[in-house]
Amino acid sequence: MMEQYHALKAQAEGCLLFYRMGDFFELFFDDAKQAAAILDIALTARGKDSGEPVPMCGVPVHAAEGYLARLIKAGCRVAIAEQVETPEQAKKRGGYKALVQRDIVRFVTAGTLTEEALLEPRRANMLAAVCEVRGIIGLASCDISTGQMVLEECDAESLNAALARIGASEVVAPEGWESVPEDAIERPRADFSSDEGERLLKSLHEVKTLDAFGDFSRAMLAAGGGLIAYLDHVGRGNLPLLLPPRIRAGNAQLAMDEATRASLEILVSQQGGRPGSLIAAVDRCVSGAGARQLADDLSSPLCDLSAISQRLALVDYFHRDPLLRADLREVLRALPDIGRALGRVVAGRGSPRDLGQIRDGLAEARRIRDFLSQKTDRPPLLDALLPMMAGHGALVDMMQRALIAAPPTERSNGGYIAEGYDAALDELRSVSGNARRAIAALEARYRTDTGIAALKIKHNGVLGYFIEVPAKHADPLMSADSGFTHRQTMAGAVRFNSLSLHEEAGRINEAGGHALVAEDAHFEQLTSAVVADRQAIAVTADALSRLDVSAGQAERAAESDWCRPEISESTTLEILGGRHPVVEAALAKSGDRFVANDCILDESDRLWLIGGPNMGGKSTFLRQNALIVLLAQAGGYVPAASARIGLVDRLFSRVGASDNLAKGRSTFMVEMVETAAILSQATDRSFVILDEVGRGTSTYDGLALAWAVVEAVHETNRSRCLFATHYHELARLADSCDSLSLHHVRAREWKGDLVLLHELAEGPADRSYGLAVARLAGIPKPVVKRAKSVLDKLEKGRAETGGLAAGLGDLPLFAAIIEQEGTQDTGILAQLMETDVDALSPREALELIYRLKQDAQAAEL
Numbered sequence: 001m002m003e004q005y006h007a008l009k010a011q012a013e014g015c016l017l018f019y020r021m022g023d024f025f026e027l028f029f030d031d032a033k034q035a036a037a038i039l040d041i042a043l044t045a046r047g048k049d050s051g052e053p054v055p056m057c058g059v060p061v062h063a064a065e066g067y068l069a070r071l072i073k074a075g076c077r078v079a080i081a082e083q084v085e086t087p088e089q090a091k092k093r094g095g096y097k098a099l100v101q102r103d104i105v106r107f108v109t110a111g112t113l114t115e116e117a118l119l120e121p122r123r124a125n126m127l128a129a130v131c132e133v134r135g136i137i138g139l140a141s142c143d144i145s146t147g148q149m150v151l152e153e154c155d156a157e158s159l160n161a162a163l164a165r166i167g168a169s170e171v172v173a174p175e176g177w178e179s180v181p182e183d184a185i186e187r188p189r190a191d192f193s194s195d196e197g198e199r200l201l202k203s204l205h206e207v208k209t210l211d212a213f214g215d216f217s218r219a220m221l222a223a224g225g226g227l228i229a230y231l232d233h234v235g236r237g238n239l240p241l242l243l244p245p246r247i248r249a250g251n252a253q254l255a256m257d258e259a260t261r262a263s264l265e266i267l268v269s270q271q272g273g274r275p276g277s278l279i280a281a282v283d284r285c286v287s288g289a290g291a292r293q294l295a296d297d298l299s300s301p302l303c304d305l306s307a308i309s310q311r312l313a314l315v316d317y318f319h320r321d322p323l324l325r326a327d328l329r330e331v332l333r334a335l336p337d338i339g340r341a342l343g344r345v346v347a348g349r350g351s352p353r354d355l356g357q358i359r360d361g362l363a364e365a366r367r368i369r370d371f372l373s374q375k376t377d378r379p380p381l382l383d384a385l386l387p388m389m390a391g392h393g394a395l396v397d398m399m400q401r402a403l404i405a406a407p408p409t410e411r412s413n414g415g416y417i418a419e420g421y422d423a424a425l426d427e428l429r430s431v432s433g434n435a436r437r438a439i440a441a442l443e444a445r446y447r448t449d450t451g452i453a454a455l456k457i458k459h460n461g462v463l464g465y466f467i468e469v470p471a472k473h474a475d476p477l478m479s480a481d482s483g484f485t486h487r488q489t490m491a492g493a494v495r496f497n498s499l500s501l502h503e504e505a506g507r508i509n510e511a512g513g514h515a516l517v518a519e520d521a522h523f524e525q526l527t528s529a530v531v532a533d534r535q536a537i538a539v540t541a542d543a544l545s546r547l548d549v550s551a552g553q554a555e556r557a558a559e560s561d562w563c564r565p566e567i568s569e570s571t572t573l574e575i576l577g578g579r580h581p582v583v584e585a586a587l588a589k590s591g592d593r594f595v596a597n598d599c600i601l602d603e604s605d606r607l608w609l610i611g612g613p614n615m616g617g618k619s620t621f622l623r624q625n626a627l628i629v630l631l632a633q634a635g636g637y638v639p640a641a642s643a644r645i646g647l648v649d650r651l652f653s654r655v656g657a658s659d660n661l662a663k664g665r666s667t668f669m670v671e672m673v674e675t676a677a678i679l680s681q682a683t684d685r686s687f688v689i690l691d692e693v694g695r696g697t698s699t700y701d702g703l704a705l706a707w708a709v710v711e712a713v714h715e716t717n718r719s720r721c722l723f724a725t726h727y728h729e730l731a732r733l734a735d736s737c738d739s740l741s742l743h744h745v746r747a748r749e750w751k752g753d754l755v756l757l758h759e760l761a762e763g764p765a766d767r768s769y770g771l772a773v774a775r776l777a778g779i780p781k782p783v784v785k786r787a788k789s790v791l792d793k794l795e796k797g798r799a800e801t802g803g804l805a806a807g808l809g810d811l812p813l814f815a816a817i818i819e820q821e822g823t824q825d826t827g828i829l830a831q832l833m834e835t836d837v838d839a840l841s842p843r844e845a846l847e848l849i850y851r852l853k854q855d856a857q858a859a860e861l
């Protein structure tokens, strides 16, 4: 047996091996140790291997899903080795001692789950494949629980941002590729071939050319090939549902890098969960599919004016009609998750219940369509969605006739095909029904014949039907001429058989067996009908989730008086009465009111420098404006009184010195790496929020860097930008930067207490109130007092020397420095050009090199 085990383990390629033995999946050796620790189950031992006991643990097959879920959550991948023949077949094949044949039937991995129990209903579960073809990176991603597949391209710099957007549970990449992403699973290089990818996609979707789906590049096809090859490997040749791939065009989306996503807490908060995230504050979807669509919308907001306007018009439509919205949401709430049911059916793991869900979902979709098509003034997006929800008439009709109202998840016991669908099946059922009635009559007759009132006819899995009497009445039935044959003696009862019972039971078994076969055949037929219609069903599911998202956005807007943003191609950003949806919700819980603030940026006033005390609301203000842009471009209403937003191409959010020690970089290093990315990528259409950048180092360094970063964003990137800082010295930048203005969050000291007003006002902050905040935080009075005297001394010294920023007034302009850089370069070039190299002595040549190097170093600084 161990030989078979080791052979399978070798095929399992680093996965834990679930080895089926009877009613258990067993794990051995290191697998057992690892699993026992994660699952908190007993580690035992079995037999010996090279003299050592073999560690073992096991989980019962019927409860395996729960254990699998925990292993997958803990980051494991699992190979399932099933018995692929019965013990009887094994005996026939190899005699009494033959080992039952086992095979790995599938791999269970985080990115390839379809089981309802293992998936979160409101979150997509993504698998991604990445590879490179001639310097271009291809990226394929899919959610196999619904079959959505997307192909795209990116460059090396934006790969991490793209992976962060997709948020895959599992990433595969070619073995040995130099840019393999962290934690990716490496697969054979041959899997990532564009020719093979193209062939697979064509055969999968039964088309001669992929043109109808889009114009795919080699890199996209190679990544698609890698993805399908991995799915094929994991399913052991059984491919899950895959819909025709869509192309994600790079410039159609609002670009956000990983740091920005994390800092804006879009789908997960800094604490790591959904609570406290943007989506938690926005999501009012009534279906899991809607919630997944919303998550996708928020992770990849649009950059396309007309697409955004279409979504907004649909939200507006539902916003204006609360009754329609309520009706629709009530229907959607009761709707089963067709997308995921379809995923299971196509993957070959569908149950009668899944078929029932698809039937009910499609029938309901049709009703929703009929109901909405009676409405007038439909916005264009709604008109586009309606036809997506029709066209399954024949399929629904067949499933309505074929299946009972609430089909079971378990297929093996039958009973899910409705009466009247198949006359032969009904006949078989009436045979077993008659026989069951005959058995009931038999029980009554035996009671009178034997005079034993406690006699019962029972059934169990081992004996089938049997007659049971209490032990004290058993003797008369034991005699040979009683008509009963003894089968089993229990503690208090004795069990018998009889000829008539045997006959009736035989009828039931036979008819039951035939009925099961007949039901199975119907199941297969219904399954193939669903599989054949899979693309259209998925389209319907998409339309329903878009309706849910739009109605949910309208609901959310109505709840807290959000407004429809006005989007344009300008570079204005005018948000009046803006609020932070998460902070506002948190404050509302404790009965506190959120103070709304305006943000008005345009060509002549692009950069706001925001000062004021800690805890004054600077970060909140910065983020709320970024979130409003994000929500608007995702096609939803926004928490503001009004919003006019010139399309943003890239959104950047940075917080100074955030703790990222987990990634092994010092906090200040992270701060600078992230800031460098902004300076190199932000454009005049971007929106940048910088929160206390420069905080992670000493005062002088920090101030100097903050100063230079503000200048660069202002002069070179020319992005719209909010910059929060506690360096008052930066206020002097207003003198040299035309499109920069000063703002602060207001605070007041009242009777020695600090009152934070959370209100934005124009002009520089008067002071930082650091000590007042410290007092507010409960720093003991003597310590605050002592700090106050230290501060006085420092400020006095500063005043005498002209302060921390003394001398900054004479700094040359940033623009001048950039110009000078160019001239210095040409200075070195000019010296070289002027030199007659042949006329130089070796010594002179060496001196020239020293001089040039000196000049170059001076230019660097």
Ligand code: ADP
Pocket: 583, 587, 593, 594, 595, 596, 597, 612, 613, 614, 615, 616, 617, 618, 619, 620, 621, 745, 758, 759
């Ligand atoms: P800062 O960045 O200036 O240190 P924060 O933005 O972190 O300040 O805000 C600190 C706290 O003040 C928040 O957690 C919130 O409770 C409260 N706050 C911030 N902005 C507002 C506002 N506009 N209205 C009401 N409370 C606010």
